Amino acid sequence: MTGPEELKSLACAEIDRRAGEIVALSEDIMRHPETGYREFRTADVVAGQLEALGLTPETGLARTGVKARMSGRAAGPTVGILSELDSLVIPDHPYADPETGAAHACGHNSQIAAMVGAGIGLATVHEELDGDVVLFAVPAEECIQTSWRLGLRDAGELHHTAGKAELIRRGHFDDVDLALLTHAGTPEPALGLGFTGTGSLLMRVRFHGKAAHAAASPEAGISAYKAATVAIAAIDAHREMFREGDGIRVHHLITHSGAAVSSIPALTEMEILVRAHTIDALRATAKRVEGALRGGALAMGADVEILTTVSFLPYADDAPLAEVVEANARELVGDGYARLTGSGGGSTDMGDLSRVMPVVQAMAAAGVDAPFHGNAFHTADHVSAAVVPAKLMAMTAIDLLHDGAARAREVIAGSGPKLSREDFAGLHDSLTRESVFRSTDHAL
Known part of the structure; x- marks a missing residue:
C-alpha cells in the first residue's frame, strides 16, 4: 500500500502541473x-470542470448547487471539499x-478553483483511499438580496435564505461525513485556522x-415611516x-419608506440582521428588537408584521479536524501559517x-x-488563494482516508454528537x- 506522504506528493505534483488551469478558472x-441562487453560468462552468475529471455531477441542487463523487477503493467515510458559487453586489x-453590480469581493472565485484543484490532485490517487471525496459547489452563502430570497421562501421554492442550510434540509449532505473549505482573506497569513463566526x-x-395628503390632511394619516424611525x-x-x-x-436597513413625499406613508419596510456568538444571545436579542418594533408601531398607532428567520448559525473550526488541516498547512507554508486569534464578527453558513x-x-x-467585502478587495494572487489551498485540501483528504480511513x-x-437532519x-x-x-388591539 502506498503511504500517505507519497500520495500527497503525487497529488501536489499534479496540482502544480496544472496550476495554470486552476489560476485561469479563478480569474474566469x-x-x-x-x-446567490442565480449562479447559473458559474454552476455550468463547475459542472464542466468536474466532467473533465471523469465525474458525473449532479446539478440544480437548491437551484444551482453542483455535486460530484470521487469514489475510493473501499467503502468508508466521505470527505466533502466545498466551494461557494455566489458573489456580493x-x-x-x-x-x-456592469448590469447586475455583482462582484467577487468575497474570494469565492478562488474557492471554486481550489475545490477543482483539489479534485485534480485527488484524481491521481483516489483509488488508494478508503472512502470517497465529494466535490460540492454550493449556492448563496452571502446574506444579500434577502427580500428576493424571502419571496422564494414565500412561494415555497426555498425554505432557507442561505444555501448550505437549504441543502442540509433537502438531504444533499446526508452522504457527507466531514467537510473542508478554504476562504481567501487579506495578504497575511498565507494560511490560517481559527476563524470564528457569529450566528x-x-x-x-x-x-x-x-x-393621507401630507399637507392638506396630515391629521388623517398614520405614518408607517415614523413608526419605523421610532422603532430604530x-x-x-x-x-x-x-x-x-x-x-x-444589530444592523437595519429601510428598504421601502413610502410611495410619495407628498403623502403620509402607509407602508414602510425594513430588513434587520441580528448577530451574536451564541444561539441563546440570538434569541434574547431578537426578543429585544421585536419589542422595539412593536413599540414603534404602538407609539404611532400603526401595525407591524415581523418575520424572523435564521440567516446563519454560529461557527468555529472543529478542533479534531483542525489538527489534521493545521499539520498540512505548516508543511505547505511553514512560517506562513498562523493561528487566527480574536472573535470574528462576520457570519457564514458553514456554521449551519x-x-x-x-x-x-x-x-x-x-x-x-x-x-x-469592500470595493477594492479581489483575488490578486491566484496561486496563494487557489493553488495552495487546493493542495491543503487534497493533502488533508488523503490523511483522513488512507489506511482504512x-x-x-x-x-x-x-x-462529539452532531444534529440529525431532522x-x-x-x-x-x-x-x-x-x-x-x-x-x-393595545390602544391606551
Missing part, C-alpha cells in the same frame, strides 16, 4: 460574478458585472399605517444593555454545516491589502417566528 469566475468594484437572524419588517431609536437604546462578549450586532458534521474553513491569502473515523468520534431543521424552525402586532 472573478470576471463573471453571479449572486458592489457596483463600483473593478470586476463588477445571525434575518428579520423582515413591514409597518402598516394610513395614507428604540433598538439603538438597547445597545448599551448588550452583554460584553456576546458579539451582538458545523451542526451536522465536523468542518474546517481555512483562510488563505488573497494578495491584496484592502477591506474584505482511520484518521477520519477518529475525527468524527472526537468531534433535528437541524427543528433548531432552525425554533428560531423562526412570524408575528403581527396591531396597535388598535
Whole structure:
C-alpha cells in the first residue's frame, strides 16, 4: 500500500502541473460574478470542470448547487471539499458585472478553483483511499438580496435564505461525513485556522399605517415611516444593555419608506440582521428588537408584521479536524501559517454545516491589502488563494482516508454528537417566528 506522504506528493505534483488551469478558472469566475441562487453560468462552468475529471455531477441542487463523487477503493467515510458559487453586489468594484453590480469581493472565485484543484490532485490517487471525496459547489452563502430570497421562501421554492442550510434540509449532505473549505482573506497569513463566526437572524419588517395628503390632511394619516424611525431609536437604546462578549450586532436597513413625499406613508419596510456568538444571545436579542418594533408601531398607532428567520448559525473550526488541516498547512507554508486569534464578527453558513458534521474553513491569502467585502478587495494572487489551498485540501483528504480511513473515523468520534437532519431543521424552525402586532388591539 502506498503511504500517505507519497500520495500527497503525487497529488501536489499534479496540482502544480496544472496550476495554470486552476489560476485561469479563478480569474474566469472573478470576471463573471453571479449572486446567490442565480449562479447559473458559474454552476455550468463547475459542472464542466468536474466532467473533465471523469465525474458525473449532479446539478440544480437548491437551484444551482453542483455535486460530484470521487469514489475510493473501499467503502468508508466521505470527505466533502466545498466551494461557494455566489458573489456580493458592489457596483463600483473593478470586476463588477456592469448590469447586475455583482462582484467577487468575497474570494469565492478562488474557492471554486481550489475545490477543482483539489479534485485534480485527488484524481491521481483516489483509488488508494478508503472512502470517497465529494466535490460540492454550493449556492448563496452571502446574506444579500434577502427580500428576493424571502419571496422564494414565500412561494415555497426555498425554505432557507442561505444555501448550505437549504441543502442540509433537502438531504444533499446526508452522504457527507466531514467537510473542508478554504476562504481567501487579506495578504497575511498565507494560511490560517481559527476563524470564528457569529450566528445571525434575518428579520423582515413591514409597518402598516394610513395614507393621507401630507399637507392638506396630515391629521388623517398614520405614518408607517415614523413608526419605523421610532422603532430604530428604540433598538439603538438597547445597545448599551448588550452583554460584553456576546458579539451582538444589530444592523437595519429601510428598504421601502413610502410611495410619495407628498403623502403620509402607509407602508414602510425594513430588513434587520441580528448577530451574536451564541444561539441563546440570538434569541434574547431578537426578543429585544421585536419589542422595539412593536413599540414603534404602538407609539404611532400603526401595525407591524415581523418575520424572523435564521440567516446563519454560529461557527468555529472543529478542533479534531483542525489538527489534521493545521499539520498540512505548516508543511505547505511553514512560517506562513498562523493561528487566527480574536472573535470574528462576520457570519457564514458553514456554521449551519458545523451542526451536522465536523468542518474546517481555512483562510488563505488573497494578495491584496484592502477591506474584505469592500470595493477594492479581489483575488490578486491566484496561486496563494487557489493553488495552495487546493493542495491543503487534497493533502488533508488523503490523511483522513488512507489506511482504512482511520484518521477520519477518529475525527468524527472526537468531534462529539452532531444534529440529525431532522433535528437541524427543528433548531432552525425554533428560531423562526412570524408575528403581527396591531396597535388598535393595545390602544391606551
